[in-house]
Amino acid sequence: MEVKITEEGENTITVEIDDARHTLPNLLRNNLWEDPSVTLAAYEKKHPVFGSPKLIIKAKNPQKALLTAIKKSQDQLNEFEKEFSKLVKKK
Secondary structure, three states: OOEEEEEEOOOEEEEEEOOOOOHHHHHHHHHHOOOOOEEEEEEEOOOOOOOOOEEEEEEOOHHHHHHHHHHHHHHHHHHHHHHHHHHHHHO
């Protein structure tokens, strides 16, 4: 996976995520919206199979907001793994 900053302004950043489908940018977008400093969190993927999604963020500090959303996403996935592992061990 390659990540590129394709546009950067004072309060805006656009990040392209190569080899990603909708799952990762959608997870990040949802977690970005939980940050009160974020005024825009969206992504676009021009074709469902081809091309790379672009995550568009507008916030007081979009880089910090994205890093926070990444951390929150990791925490959510770790918690899901923990809970699911408990279910699997019960069988």
